[in-house]
Amino acid sequence: MTAMIKVHALQKHFIMHNQGGIRLPVFSDVAFDVSAGEALILHGESGVGKTSLLRILYGNYKPSSGHVLVRHGEDYIDLATATPRAILTVRRKTIRYVSQFLRVIPRVTTLDIVKDPLLARGIDDTMATEKAKDLLSRLNLAERLWHLAPATFSGGEQQRVNIARCFVDPASILLLDEPTASLDAKNRDVVVDLINEARESGAAIIGIFHDEYVRDRVATRRLDLTQFKKAA
Amino acid sequence: MSAQTIDADYNFGYLDEQTKRMIRRALLKAVAIPGYQVPFGSREMPLARGWGTGGIQITAALIGPEDTLKVIDQGADDTTNAVSIRRFFARVAGVKTTEKTNEATLIQTRHRIPEYPLSKGQILVYQVPQPEPLRKVESSEVETRKMHAWSEYGAMHVRLYEDIARYGRVATSYSYPVMVNDRYVMSPTPIPKFDNPKMDHMPALQLFGAGREKRIYAVPPFTKVKSLDFEDYPFEVQKWNEPCALCGARGSYLDEVITDDRGGRMFVCSDSSYCEDRRDAGHTGTQIDWAKDKAYLDPNPDEAA
Amino acid sequence: MSTIKNRLSVDENAPILTATALTRLYGERVGCRDVSFSLWPGEVLGIVGESGSGKSTLLRCLAGQDRPTSGTIALNFDGVPINLFDISEPMRRQLMRTKWGIVHQNPRDGLRMDVSAGGNIGERLMDRGDRHYGKIRSSALDWLSRVEIETNRVDDYPRQFSGGMQQRLQLARVLVPEPKLVFMDEPTGGLDVSVQARLLDLLRVLVRDLGIAAIIVTHDLAVARLLTDRLMVMKDGAVVEEGLTDQVLDDPHHAYTQLLTSAVLAA
Numbered sequence: 001m002t003a004m005i006k007v008h009a010l011q012k013h014f015i016m017h018n019q020g021g022i023r024l025p026v027f028s029d030v031a032f033d034v035s036a037g038e039a040l041i042l043h044g045e046s047g048v049g050k051t052s053l054l055r056i057l058y059g060n061y062k063p064s065s066g067h068v069l070v071r072h073g074e075d076y077i078d079l080a081t082a083t084p085r086a087i088l089t090v091r092r093k094t095i096r097y098v099s100q101f102l103r104v105i106p107r108v109t110t111l112d113i114v115k116d117p118l119l120a121r122g123i124d125d126t127m128a129t130e131k132a133k134d135l136l137s138r139l140n141l142a143e144r145l146w147h148l149a150p151a152t153f154s155g156g157e158q159q160r161v162n163i164a165r166c167f168v169d170p171a172s173i174l175l176l177d178e179p180t181a182s183l184d185a186k187n188r189d190v191v192v193d194l195i196n197e198a199r200e201s202g203a204a205i206i207g208i209f210h211d212e213y214v215r216d217r218v219a220t221r222r223l224d225l226t227q228f229k230k231a232a
Numbered sequence: 233m234s235a236q237t238i239d240a241d242y243n244f245g246y247l248d249e250q251t252k253r254m255i256r257r258a259l260l261k262a263v264a265i266p267g268y269q270v271p272f273g274s275r276e277m278p279l280a281r282g283w284g285t286g287g288i289q290i291t292a293a294l295i296g297p298e299d300t301l302k303v304i305d306q307g308a309d310d311t312t313n314a315v316s317i318r319r320f321f322a323r324v325a326g327v328k329t330t331e332k333t334n335e336a337t338l339i340q341t342r343h344r345i346p347e348y349p350l351s352k353g354q355i356l357v358y359q360v361p362q363p364e365p366l367r368k369v370e371s372s373e374v375e376t377r378k379m380h381a382w383s384e385y386g387a388m389h390v391r392l393y394e395d396i397a398r399y400g401r402v403a404t405s406y407s408y409p410v411m412v413n414d415r416y417v418m419s420p421t422p423i424p425k426f427d428n429p430k431m432d433h434m435p436a437l438q439l440f441g442a443g444r445e446k447r448i449y450a451v452p453p454f455t456k457v458k459s460l461d462f463e464d465y466p467f468e469v470q471k472w473n474e475p476c477a478l479c480g481a482r483g484s485y486l487d488e489v490i491t492d493d494r495g496g497r498m499f500v501c502s503d504s505s506y507c508e509d510r511r512d513a514g515h516t517g518t519q520i521d522w523a524k525d526k527a528y529l530d531p532n533p534d535e536a537a
Numbered sequence: 538m539s540t541i542k543n544r545l546s547v548d549e550n551a552p553i554l555t556a557t558a559l560t561r562l563y564g565e566r567v568g569c570r571d572v573s574f575s576l577w578p579g580e581v582l583g584i585v586g587e588s589g590s591g592k593s594t595l596l597r598c599l600a601g602q603d604r605p606t607s608g609t610i611a612l613n614f615d616g617v618p619i620n621l622f623d624i625s626e627p628m629r630r631q632l633m634r635t636k637w638g639i640v641h642q643n644p645r646d647g648l649r650m651d652v653s654a655g656g657n658i659g660e661r662l663m664d665r666g667d668r669h670y671g672k673i674r675s676s677a678l679d680w681l682s683r684v685e686i687e688t689n690r691v692d693d694y695p696r697q698f699s700g701g702m703q704q705r706l707q708l709a710r711v712l713v714p715e716p717k718l719v720f721m722d723e724p725t726g727g728l729d730v731s732v733q734a735r736l737l738d739l740l741r742v743l744v745r746d747l748g749i750a751a752i753i754v755t756h757d758l759a760v761a762r763l764l765t766d767r768l769m770v771m772k773d774g775a776v777v778e779e780g781l782t783d784q785v786l787d788d789p790h791h792a793y794t795q796l797l798t799s800a801v802l803a804a
Contacts, residue, residue: 017792018799059781061788069541081543084767084781085577089547105741105763106734369649382627386634386664390649390656393663396670397655397692462670 002071003033004173004204005057010066012052026052027228030066036172039195039205039218044225050208053225054175057206058097059087070094070173092120097175098166100182102150102158110136110153110161111146117169128168135164139190155182163191170198176207180214192217238326245292246324251275255293255448259439262450267412268380269363274446278320286441287340287359288317290448294355294439295321295338300328302336307344307485307502314342331505343406345427347484347506350436352453358421360442363449365409365419385417388460396465405470411458412451420457426469426485431457476501477519479510551613553578553718553750554599559608561594567774568594572608574769574779578717579748583765583782585755585797591774592754593722599752600639600720601629612636614717634664638711642723644703647710648695654681654706655691661714680709684739701732705739712743719744721753725760737763758798762786770794 010030016022026049034040042050055061057068059079069076072094077086091097096117105113111132118128136146139160145153150161159182166174176195180188188211195218199205209215215222238244245252251273258272277285295301301321305314309331317340318329330336333348340357350356366376369387379385388409395403402408408425412418420428421440431438431451438451451457461467475482477489477498484506486499498519501507511520552575561568569591576582584592597603599610601621610621614636621629633639641647648657655677662673678688684705686698695703704724711719724740725733741764744751755761761768762782769779770793778791789795 014788015790017795055787060783062780062784062790072545076541077545078541078543083544083548084784085547085580086543086545087781088766089545105738107738369652378626378630382630384630384634384664386660386662386666389663389668390652390660393659393670393673394653394656397653397674461668462673463668464671 003035004071005034005206006067006069006076007032007057008067008069010053010056010068011064012049012056012061013064027225030225030228032223034173034204034206034221036202036204037199037220039199039207039220041215041219041222042206042208042225043222044229048225048229050225051177054097054177054206054208057173058095058175059091060097092117094171095173095175096166096169096171098162098177098179100159100178102162105149106151107149109147110141110150113150113161114164114168117165121169123169131168132164135168136160138194139164140187156184156187159183160187163194167194167198170201170203172203174198174203174205174207176205176209178208178210180209180211188214239323242324244297244325245295246277246320247275247289247292251289252293255289258448259290259293259450262439262448263437263452265416266451266455267416267418267449269447269449271446272448274443277443279316281444282361283313284317284340284342284359285443286445286448287342287357287443288320288441289443290357290439290441291317291321291338291340292324294357295325295327297325297327299325299337300330300335302330302333302339302505303341304339304344304346304503304505305342307346307487308504310504332509333505343422343424344485344502345423345430347481347501347503349430350434352435354436356434356436356438358423358438358440360419360421360440360447361444362407363419363440363442363445363447365407365417380416383415385411388417389462392460392462392465396462402461402465402467408467409460411460413455414458417460418449418451418457424470424485425459425467428457428459428467429469433457472499474499475517476507476510477517479507479515479520480517481507481510481515547577550577551616552576553613555611555613556599557609557611559595559598559605559610561591561598561603562606567591569598569605569771570774572769572776574776576718576750576752578750580767581744581751581753581765583753583755583761583768584771585758585761585768586771587756587797590771592771594774595771596720596722596752596754600637601633602639612718634661635714636716637718637720638714638716640704640707640711640719640721640724642726644695644700644707647707648703650695653692653694654686654698657695657706657710658713661710665714676713680713681706683743684709685735699732701728701736704728704736708736708739708743712747712749715747717750719749719751721751723755723757724753725755725757733760740764758786770797 008031011028012026014024044050052061056063063080068079070079070090072090077090079087115128115132118131141157141160150158163179180191192214195205254273258270262270275289277288279285303314303318305311321327322329333346338355342359364376366379369391370376392402406424407419407422408428410418410420410428420431433454435453437453440449459467472486476484476486478500481501485502487502488497488499490497554576557573559572560570572595586592598605604622612619612621658677658680659673662676667673678691681688681691686702686705695706725736737760753764765782768782768785769776772793778785778794786798789798
């Protein structure tokens with residue numbers, strides 16, 4: 001199996017300059033690989049650094065030391081040292097990140113948000129619209145909402161828009177931070193199916209799920225971050 | 233008209249020789265760079281600024297005892313301004329003056345170009361109130377100089393664009409900007425745009441003086457002068473539906489004259505000398521014909537009495 | 538055989554602008570100090586910092602409006618490298634009208650208030666030599682609708698427009714010659730929040746659709762997050778932190794950036 005992500009000797013701490021320069025350790029010596037077709041579920045109590053790790057894997061947080069090698073095409077890019085432009089390219093083509101919250105852009109309609117990753121990759125508008133609509137229907141998002149900006153949507157509706165945006169064009173690496181948190185059982189199952197379909201077609205998945213039901217249906221492997229916390 | 237006795241209390245041509253040389257240098261530079269505004273040290277003249285002091289200074293710097301001077305104001309030789317300036321030069325230079333375009337060697341004008349084509353060797357001196365064609369679109373002098381220096385004339389067309397957008401055509405009817413020698417945009421002074429085509433490749437030398445603004449510029453003989461326009465809105469001159477009411481001329485620039493307080497009006501040549509010439513040659517317009525019919529113009533008043 | 542990299546082919550492309558060690562002093566006072574960076578085609582760079590941090594000075598230097606005391610600005614349009622302050626002023630002005638544009642915070646600084654909306658947009662085309670009224674007019678109408686101003690306002694004067702409309706008109710005037718590089722100084726500065734949102738979205742879409750490289754100076758971190766790919770944080774004339782926009786905002790390392798990001802409500 002091809003490793004899609006290789007994490008090596010990863011260490012992260014925050015220094016709060018405006019609070020007396022206090023050093024907040026998150027974790028250290030984190031090391032793991034995730035291959036295509038695997039779903040790694042991050043474990044550990046709140047504050048153990050699950051979300052921080054996921055953000056580092058997306059290039060959103062800078063590692064304090066260590067390496068995050070992401071397979072991009074035929075090569076590995078080290079997100080710890082990559083240029084901003086390289087990271088943006090990797091995000092556009094290789095990594096998708098779904099957070100718990102949708103970052104709403106003023107005035108942009110649901111349909112436009114969902115089809116944006118396809119358009120950014122150069123898929124033509126008709127095709128992109130069709131795929132976006134299919135996915136929104138599958139996630140049971142009422143059609144009357146498609147042409148509205150999601151600013152006024154409920155938490156569950158916004159989350160489904162976020163998920164649709166991710167799975168409309170599943171990249172080879174998916175980072176999922178509680179994507180099912182505010183969903184009802186029916187939609188939760190749809191998301192579970194989407195995740196498994198993506199994994200079966202070769203995506204490497206790293207996720208955080210509090211819901212044991214979802215974890216059991218999605219995970220191929222688990223990683224408890226508590227061990228790295230101690231070391232930090 | 234005949235030459236007058238020169239007033240010996242003044243230097244010939246009123247200005248002192250140093251000033252004349254300064255103006256002549258400015259004129260030479262202006263001729264060398266067609267359309268470029270040359271700054272000069274404008275002097276006080278026995279006339280308020282804004283009444284043609286720029287033109288008078290150029291005339292004063294150029295005039296010689298052999299010259300024959302014609303002065304027109306709005307096309308007419310007999311208006312106050314024209315008469316005063318003509319008298320002034322008769323007095324300080326003792327030169328001959330004339331109303332006939334073809335007799336003049338030097339023609340000072342305000343707001344018109346004579347109807348008769350000018351010929352080689354003649355000089356036309358324009359009185360200019362505002363020499364800067366870009367002033368309406370750019371108020372900064374520093375900026376307009378840069379715009380001229382680097383031929384940044386897009387803003388000039390904005391004025392024309394605005395006219396077409398608002399009136400469906402370029403409504404600017406006088407002081408219509410021209411491009412001189414494919415290089416400088418120039419204000420032809422408030423002549424009607426009707427006269428613009430006459431400037432193009434004119435055999436006479438055209439000199440422009442702005443006394444208040446202290447600028448001199450020139451168009452040498454046989455220089456290209458093109459009125460600014462758009463490809464799909466080409467430059468056009470004014471047209472009149474009727475000929476001159478006095479001489480019947482078609483194709484001359486006509487002034488509207490109100491004849492009574494009941495809406496009566498007629499259109500007559502603005503170039504009074506041209507109109508007179510035509511009448512002397514036997515041309516008549518509707519006004520003359522009508523007057524003859526009514527016997528208002530009696531060829532022989534003695535008989536009628 | 539796969540290799541480990543920290544650069545991609547995108548990094549090998551020629552930057553459209555490279556600033557090297559830019560310093561602008563006003564006597565003893567520092568405008569900006571030793572600023573170096575590159576900007577690539579299609580990239581949006583944000584410069585944030587509070588008033589007096591030197592971000593506006595830097596922008597003026599970059600846009601050729603102010604000469605840096607030392608340092609160079611190299612530009613590369615269509616593969617022809619030039620040094621901004623080595624070329625003659627007319628050439629610089631020519632570039633300013635065709636290859637780059639400036640969106641001012643106050644639309645009055647970027648518009649001719651006594652010229653109609655259509656004339657304001659059309660001027661840029663006439664500047665570059667367009668002399669067909671009909672074509673200029675239809676470009677003006679097209680751009681009005683692209684910036685969401687009703688086309689029947691084409692002959693109205695900017696002073697008859699609201700602040701948001703004036704700013705959108707300025708945008709149309711800047712973008713109509715299809716510049717490669719656009720400088721924006723607090724483009725949403727004087728606008729109501731609701732009006733800002735519309736302008737921001739418009740900017741985002743236009744910049745993306747036209748593939749323009751842009752430098753946006755703002756003190757509004759939400760604006761920076763929405764519009765920019767990369768961010769430079771300035772303090773006392775110097776760049777204290779730079780990087781990917783979301784990285785700088787979400788994981789700030791410099792004390793000043795931490796202060797800046799914690800001082801605002803969820804940007």
